[in-house]
Amino acid sequence: xxxxxxxxxxxxxxxxxxxxxxxxxxxxxxxxxxxxxxxxxxxxxxxxxxxxxxxxxxxxxxxxxxxxxxxxxxxxxxxxxxxxxxxxxxxxxxxxxxxxxxxxxxxxxxxxxxxxxxxxxxxxxxxxxxxxxxxxxxxxxxxxxxxxxxxxxxxxxxxxxxxxxxxxxxxxxxxxxxxxxxxxxxxxxxxxxxxxxxxxxxxxxxxxxxxxxxxxxxxxxxxxxxxxxxxxxxxxxxxxxxxxxxxxxxxxxxxxxxxxxxxxxxxxxxxxxxxxxxxxxxxxxxxxxxxxxxxxxxxxxxxxxxxxxxxxxxxxxxxxxxxxxxxxxxxxxxxxxxxxxxx
Amino acid sequence: xxxxxxxxxxxxxxxxxxxxxxxxxxxxxxxxxxxxxxxxxxxxxxxxxxxxxxxxxxxxxxxxxxxxxxxxxxxxxxxxxxxxxxxxxxxxxxxxxxxxxxxxxxxxxxxxxxxxxxxxxxxxxxxxxxxxxxxxxxxxxxxxxxxxxxxxxxxxxxxxxxxxxxxxxxxxxxxxxxxxxxxxxxxxxxxxxxxxxxxxxxxxxxxxxxxxxxxxxxxxxxxxxxxxxxxxxxxxxxxxxxxxxxxxxxxxxxxxxxxxxxxxxxxxxxxxxxxxxxxxxxxxxxxxxxxxxxxxxxxxxxxxxxxxxxxxxxxxxxxxxxxxxxxxxxxxxxxxxxxxxxx
DNA sequence: CTCGTTGCTCGAACCGGTTCGACGGCTGGA
DNA sequence: TCCAGCCGTCGAACCGGTTCGAGCAACGAG
Numbered sequence: 001x002x003x004x005x006x007x008x009x010x011x012x013x014x015x016x017x018x019x020x021x022x023x024x025x026x027x028x029x030x031x032x033x034x035x036x037x038x039x040x041x042x043x044x045x046x047x048x049x050x051x052x053x054x055x056x057x058x059x060x061x062x063x064x065x066x067x068x069x070x071x072x073x074x075x076x077x078x079x080x081x082x083x084x085x086x087x088x089x090x091x092x093x094x095x096x097x098x099x100x101x102x103x104x105x106x107x108x109x110x111x112x113x114x115x116x117x118x119x120x121x122x123x124x125x126x127x128x129x130x131x132x133x134x135x136x137x138x139x140x141x142x143x144x145x146x147x148x149x150x151x152x153x154x155x156x157x158x159x160x161x162x163x164x165x166x167x168x169x170x171x172x173x174x175x176x177x178x179x180x181x182x183x184x185x186x187x188x189x190x191x192x193x194x195x196x197x198x199x200x201x202x203x204x205x206x207x208x209x210x211x212x213x214x215x216x217x218x219x220x221x222x223x224x225x226x227x228x229x230x231x232x233x234x235x236x237x238x239x240x241x242x243x244x245x246x247x248x249x250x251x252x253x254x255x256x257x258x259x260x261x262x263x264x265x266x267x268x269x270x271x272x273x274x275x276x277x278x279x280x281x282x283x284x285x286x287x288x289x290x291x292x293x294x295x296x297x298x299x300x301x302x303x304x305x306x307x308x309x310x311x312x313x314x315x316x317x318x319x320x321x322x323x324x325x326x327x328x329x330x331x332x333x334x335x336x337x338x339x340x341x342x343x
Numbered sequence: 344x345x346x347x348x349x350x351x352x353x354x355x356x357x358x359x360x361x362x363x364x365x366x367x368x369x370x371x372x373x374x375x376x377x378x379x380x381x382x383x384x385x386x387x388x389x390x391x392x393x394x395x396x397x398x399x400x401x402x403x404x405x406x407x408x409x410x411x412x413x414x415x416x417x418x419x420x421x422x423x424x425x426x427x428x429x430x431x432x433x434x435x436x437x438x439x440x441x442x443x444x445x446x447x448x449x450x451x452x453x454x455x456x457x458x459x460x461x462x463x464x465x466x467x468x469x470x471x472x473x474x475x476x477x478x479x480x481x482x483x484x485x486x487x488x489x490x491x492x493x494x495x496x497x498x499x500x501x502x503x504x505x506x507x508x509x510x511x512x513x514x515x516x517x518x519x520x521x522x523x524x525x526x527x528x529x530x531x532x533x534x535x536x537x538x539x540x541x542x543x544x545x546x547x548x549x550x551x552x553x554x555x556x557x558x559x560x561x562x563x564x565x566x567x568x569x570x571x572x573x574x575x576x577x578x579x580x581x582x583x584x585x586x587x588x589x590x591x592x593x594x595x596x597x598x599x600x601x602x603x604x605x606x607x608x609x610x611x612x613x614x615x616x617x618x619x620x621x622x623x624x625x626x627x628x629x630x631x632x633x634x635x636x637x638x639x640x641x642x643x644x645x646x647x648x649x650x651x652x653x654x655x656x657x658x659x660x661x662x663x664x665x666x667x668x669x670x671x672x673x674x675x676x677x678x679x680x681x682x683x684x685x686x
Numbered sequence: 687c688t689c690g691t692t693g694c695t696c697g698a699a700c701c702g703g704t705t706c707g708a709c710g711g712c713t714g715g716a
Numbered sequence: 717t718c719c720a721g722c723c724g725t726c727g728a729a730c731c732g733g734t735t736c737g738a739g740c741a742a743c744g745a746g
Binding site for chain 3: 012013014015016019025026027028031050052053054055056
Binding site: 390 | 701702706
């Protein structure tokens with residue numbers, strides 16, 4: 001059931017079938033109907049590979065996500081879901097590529113073998129080999145997150161600096177003076193992982209502005225690490241009354257650690273951070289947090305990429321999002337525990 | 344930089360280059376070295392589309408996941424991650440396809456346009472259009488989950504009946520007599536969603552065996568629904584002392600509902616169910632549950648599919664997994680609340 | 687009636703690989 | 717010395733589409 005078969009049965013040439021189906025040249029009504037009938041009868045669909053070979057477009061976009069071994073977070077799932085959905089709306093398929101490094105094998109497949117028309121990069125670093133590589137090749141791509149010098153690039157990102165700062169201000173406004181910061185794992189921070197770096201930066205600067213006493217911690221992406229981290233925090237400075245976290249996966253453990261230490265949230269201890277709303281609402285008490293609009297970001301990334309593919313000469317565009325803090329139930333005025341602090 | 348260019352620079356014919364790279368026919372060492380050198384210099388990689396067109400294999404597998412609009416659960420993320428990883432190990436890419444119905448557009452793209460060599464189906468129903476369709480076409484596919492009549496099919500599944508029963512027995516052994524079942528959303532149950540159906544079945548039968556008094560509930564896939572559901576349970580029968588759930592996403596809400604109602608877990612109320620371990624460990628107290636080995640299942644599915652692709656005439660194979668219940672901290676002997684029940 | 691348009695359709699070339707049959711040169715045995 | 721056989725290479729055909737230039741028929745204008 002290739003195009004030749006259709007042509008034969010419809011009594012026309014292959015090119016006429018092609019034109020009838022693509023509409024790129026006029027075809028008489030009679031002919032078109034005849035062809036359409038044969039196509040419907042046989043359930044014919046043109047081969048994606050052949051079409052891709054002929055016109056150089058695969059109608060597929062690559063979604064490059066973090067190296068294996070990493071634990072996936074809920075946010076990433078939301079990204080993937082929304083990217084796939086948005087891509088489908090533009091008639092693109094999504095090819096998943098687990099990739100880390102520049103010279104990664106799977107990365108080579110995407111680009112070198114021309115499996116995709118463009119790519120969306122997740123989990124950006126401030127200095128990002130992959131992003132640099134793509135830019136050097138002028139390969140159409142959109143980053144979810146922005147590098148240290150995002151000027152000439154296409155991206156959709158979160159203003160992690162501002163978000164972390166907003167968390168600090170929120171806590172400072174409530175009277176908290178000793179605040180901890182629970183970041184993503186040290187390995188990610190050190191490798192220049194954007195949200196970890198900018199979040200830490202925003203936290204530190206805002207805390208300095210408000211004259212807070214702070215400690216910052218790295219924490220593994222799982223509940224057990226979260227619990228351990230809280231233990232360390234309370235051991236290092238028992239007078240701590242609040243924390244800010246970027247670490248979604250550790251959240252459950254953080255709560256558990258606080259409960260074990262006898263700190264009631266939000267009466268004795270406030271928790272806030274940057275987390276997707278779904279997860280903020282899962283924990284009890286529900287987390288007051290800057291909601292990461294993962295679904296929007298995925299959709300926006302696809303829209304930018306499609307635009308870039310359709311109009312190769314458009315100047316770079318981007319979206320920098322700063323979602324507001326959603327007040328839920330995990331933060332409250334400092335006070336109760338100040339007593340035993342001063343004691 | 345196509346194969347002709349390489350051939351010209353190496354001073355050989357296109358076919359020789361092809362053979363040198365694929366190794367399908369012997370090539371002299373001199374020639375091979377010369378070709379390899381040119382390939383390395385130019386960073387040549389053969390076009391995936393052209394190769395797919397020529398030899399009829401795309402080296403891509405399709406991962407068909409649930410229709411958009413569904414909320415994704417943590418389990419699904421683990422599946423996706425492990426499938427992608429395992430596929431990469433076999434040199435396959437993974438194409439994501441959001442698909443529900445048989446005649447779905449994106450499903451048509453995968454099969455009709457021959458974008459993939461085989462497919463993995465997630466979120467199987469007992470009567471599954473997609474699975475039937477694939478079977479009818481003899482299209483290589485592996486289901487994650489099994490249909491009502493899985494005989495001739497390839498699949499890797501969980502014995503939900505046995506798992507739910509195991510939860511019941513665990514609770515009954517602890518002395519619980521009035522137990523609730525929190526299922527996935529009603530819409531999923533009614534559409535014949537496998538885990539919801541078989542889980543309910545296993546729960547009901549085991550409860551009857553043990554002479555328990557039970558009520559079963561459907562619950563939306565989010566925290567708020569979980570909370571509401573617990574309220575309904577305690578309203579319908581305040582003497583309920585335990586529940587079994589399949590609903591990962593509602594878990595946080597279930598805990599919250601219990602806390603709001605003043606039931607302490609596990610002292611006054613036991614909770615158990617079928618949940619991926621990552622999520623069971625996130626909540627406090629950690630959930631005693633049958634751990635869904637999502638990562639293993641993804642890997643096994645890929646292995647089966649690859650085997651089926653490599654040996655088209657192998658008789659159908661499958662894996663039925665029955666992970667044990669991991670004892671954590673959310674279940675305990677019935678007792679404390681028996682007092683006010685009998686009162 | 688003839689010529690120039692206009693509107694459809696056709697054949698051929700091309701995209702970039704793979705694969706098959708054939709062929710030339712070298713070696714070894716008779 | 718001659719021929720068989722083997723090894724390595726080549727040219728051509730093919731996979732299934734798209735696209736371009738050309739050709740043919742019908743039609744209106746002069």
